[in-house]
Amino acid sequence: MDFRFEAGKLPLLVSMPHVGTDIPDDVAASLMPCAAARADTDWHLTGLYGFAREMGASVLSARWSRYLIDLNRPPENTNLYPGQDTTGLCPVDTFGRERLYREGMEPDEAEVRRRLELYWRPYHNQLRAELDRLLALHGKVVLWDAHSIASTVPRFFEGRLPDLNFGTADGKSCSQGLEGAMIKLVDSQDQFSFVFNGRFKGGHITRFYGNPAGGVHAIQLEMAQCLYMNEAAPFEYRPDLAGQIQPLLRELLGAAVEWVRA
Structure with missing residues (x-):
């Protein structure tokens, strides 16, 4: 399978497009040694959000690495943040600007189209199908796009990233009522810093x-990885840290479901 999927009963779909680490052998042979670390993966999110399945949410997670193709980029490869540095649909370098491909082996247009059909489209077909199923059942649905990134990535932002970075496409991807419910909840705690529509406003x-x-109603949450794991290779999961953020994540998803059912 090109993804992992479990259907739930709640009007909630949790999507994890950047947790995949697999790369087909033919593509792997064209990559530089630095690619083997998969450093830019959204590590361990399936475990961190394990409670979502217990709640009854649908969960869709990627199999394929973003180094093969980025499932959260538009198929036209347009820049989601005009004027700012980003990696593309088929990245040619890492977040640390290390070259991913051996000399002369970068994907051409035909190869990008091939990867779109083989690896990008199945994930999006499943995402669309599940949203339609949940809409038919409930009339409204929350799409929670779960991400994580190292807390310091000078290429993309200055200094340390806030702990929780919510994106709603500047309020266009979900109702103001739902966004307000999320703001109210995170504003009621002081353990984790947060921002809405800061550096990360939501991807494709x-x-x-x-x-x-x-x-x-779609919301992206980009979390600083230091909240639940070691950010240096081999990127170990830290249950002691994860246990501190999971109650808030559970509250957020629960509040989103409560809002959409109201």
């Missing part, structure tokens, strides 16, 4: 599928 999934008028 949040922006494309978020359609409040059509019943789909």
